[in-house]
Amino acid sequence: MKAPRVTLEQWRTLQAVVDHGGFAQAAEALHRSQSSISYTVARMQEQLGVPLLRIDGRKAVLTEAGALLLRRSRQLVKQASQLEELAHHMEQGWEAEVHLVLDAAYPTQQVVSALSAFMPQSRGCRVLLREEVLSGVEEALLEGKADLAISGLILPNQLGTDLANVAFVAVAHPDHPLHRLQRELSYQDLETQLQIVTRDSGRRQQRDVGWLGAEQRWTVGSLATAATFVSSGLGFAWLPQHMINRELSEGTLKPLPLGNGARREIRFFLYPNKDRQMGPATRILSDLLLQHAQNPAAPVPT
Numbered sequence: 001m002k003a004p005r006v007t008l009e010q011w012r013t014l015q016a017v018v019d020h021g022g023f024a025q026a027a028e029a030l031h032r033s034q035s036s037i038s039y040t041v042a043r044m045q046e047q048l049g050v051p052l053l054r055i056d057g058r059k060a061v062l063t064e065a066g067a068l069l070l071r072r073s074r075q076l077v078k079q080a081s082q083l084e085e086l087a088h089h090m091e092q093g094w095e096a097e098v099h100l101v102l103d104a105a106y107p108t109q110q111v112v113s114a115l116s117a118f119m120p121q122s123r124g125c126r127v128l129l130r131e132e133v134l135s136g137v138e139e140a141l142l143e144g145k146a147d148l149a150i151s152g153l154i155l156p157n158q159l160g161t162d163l164a165n166v167a168f169v170a171v172a173h174p175d176h177p178l179h180r181l182q183r184e185l186s187y188q189d190l191e192t193q194l195q196i197v198t199r200d201s202g203r204r205q206q207r208d209v210g211w212l213g214a215e216q217r218w219t220v221g222s223l224a225t226a227a228t229f230v231s232s233g234l235g236f237a238w239l240p241q242h243m244i245n246r247e248l249s250e251g252t253l254k255p256l257p258l259g260n261g262a263r264r265e266i267r268f269f270l271y272p273n274k275d276r277q278m279g280p281a282t283r284i285l286s287d288l289l290l291q292h293a294q295n296p297a298a299p300v301p302t
Helices: 008-020 023-030 034-048 064-091 108-121 135-142 187-191 223-231 241-250 280-291
Strands: 053-056 059-062 097-103 126-132 148-151 161-172 194-198 216-220 237-240 263-272
Touching (some): 008 023, 023 034, 097 135, 108 126, 108 280, 148 280, 216 223, 263 280
Antiparallel strands (some): 148 263
16 A cells, blocks of 8 residues: 555645635644645645645635545544544553453343443443353453453352343243143143253353253254244243343233243343453443443233
8 A cells, every 4th residue: 555645734734724714824723834834735736636726816715626635634634633542542541442241131222321321431442342142251251352241140250240130031922832721831831842042152161041841942042043933933932021022012922821930030240350450441331331230121011
């Protein structure tokens, strides 16, 4: 790639000429001589091979090409300023990136609310968001791939802070054989039916969580896939209520009438990476995740 022939300072000079209404005004704004401003613009036109300004009476006016290039240059100069500002923040210990890993069962809306509040405070810090299932969150912490992690597991040797309870509801399609029994169900009823479970995304020590007493189980890669299977009439599952509220209200899913265990609450925790010092951006995001964690789910339709 060829090196740019025109510098950012030259683009800033052209912008000043246009924004302040002329060479003399730009010179005053930039604390430079008028002759240096004129030379800079003339040199730019020579380097680019394109006329940027034309004289209309006693006023310099942008050519069509000049207007286009000036418009593009504003974004270039803005990005350069943002880059310098980011470098300044990094010098003060502000992180360039924060890696957030969360269990896929945690309510997305609560995370979106926290990130929306974080954006105006981020100072250019990027958030890298990654979803895992069960022990996949723990592995990300252990491997140093997470600055913050949200998990529904009590992780050994980790100090987590309470976030929120997430309700899991036992559901099946309204036409599923379990609903056609038209009575309170027992675990013996479930044992004869297909259960849909979601695979642990961890690689080291995968965990099985929840009731797994059905003789036939199908394992899928995501909670969204599990919800699709069950709402299509294929099997039953315990699914996060916040993910299936629409299906429950539309009637494509219906809670199973279990005497016990129809609904269970999983407590989710926020874990910082204990092996690295929390920077200012990570601390702000952590505080916002805690603030936006309380969002009770709607009652389950019966």
